[in-house]
Amino acid sequence: MKKRKIELAVISDVHLGTYGCHADELIAYLNSIEPKKLVLNGDIIDIWQFSKRYFPASHLKVLKKLIGMASKGTEVFYITGNHDEMLRKFSDASMGNFKVANKLVLNLDGKKAWIFHGDVFDISIQNAKWLAKLGGYGYDVLIMLNNFVNWCLVKTGREKYSLSKRIKNGVKGAVKYINDFEKTAAELAIENGYDYVVCGHIHQPKKEHFENKNGKCLYLNSGDWVENLTALEYSFKRWRIYHYNHDKLSPFFVDEDLKEMDMNELIASITDKEVDAEKVNLEKTEDENLGNLGNQGLAQD
Template structure:
């Protein structure tokens, strides 16, 4: 939706479709990746339908995980299971990665980073014209992943699953709040 406003600069925020970084003398191409998705480019209604289905799946999956956590079981990702078991999805992911890496090699990039397919990935890709480091950040909803560049190296960070701890507070444990004291403690310089 924001693509029609690209490029736009508002204060310290720049909205662009892609960015090319020079990191330690290496060219890094960063973009979302949806430009390679034919369903989004040519069938807007199909993309919207898929988006609604994905949103429903995420909400339904949260309900399932709520029950699993209550039973002492590990979280489960329905969309990951579906993506990994459907031949078309596996082929799409493979084609997506090949298109991104081939273009990156052709344009002389050392690294290509995207996230559209939400599959965390870090691997070196080779073809007859060269090589490129392919990175996919995954996502923060299903995979709890992100990318970090530190000391010249990229790594995929995976956050441990969130387990909400049940807590109960006894009424006897609650102290009466003295509002003037609370305000004074917040507003006084330390």
């Protein structure tokens, strides 16, 4: 099936290694697109809650898919978040088309996009990390409970229900926190001359214009792949929020070549890519030189 070609895709808050992660749906989405750039905007691997007892095959396939996309020419930027903060020690490291960073600035058709996870605005993480981690475990338990409730609802022919969304929407403090987060990110972007500010972290997909006396910018949030199953896409100078649950695409299965490759082969395919390119250029030069010599010989005859 033909893939959609897009300039840029942004996903965040996948939380691989937790029960709430929708890895199969994410693989289906990644198989449906062909982006020039892919930004993984934090909390892709949930290192806070990582356990050897739970990391199913579908979660490993996501990692293989991401590395596979990099090996095939997509620029992949892994921006660190709070749940994968251990990777910040590898900031500015790169391996072929796969790069790790704490933040990213991209030039998109003459406009500047400021991309970062957003946990820098979270006071609970900065001042009481143990409380934030405890909240992460509580959220995972809530998602597990919600999955069971939704299974029961589907079996009885009723619509799915989000407990966490209900709690967030019903608690004034949570609503205020989200509003403050969005406003702070937008105001900082305007102050620093950015046209777009792209975040994750709060699991709240959004696209909204902000304006003050100093200027204006477009605030964007990629949402998550735990509850909302959303991503951001940029093409033809426009941003859109992609909703997996609203997509009527036919199922996309894991690429056949990806099934056969193990992780070591995928990594090798990235690192050897540049070497292979040099070989092609060298062979091309040699062929041209031989061709020139042949033409000279014919001219002399």
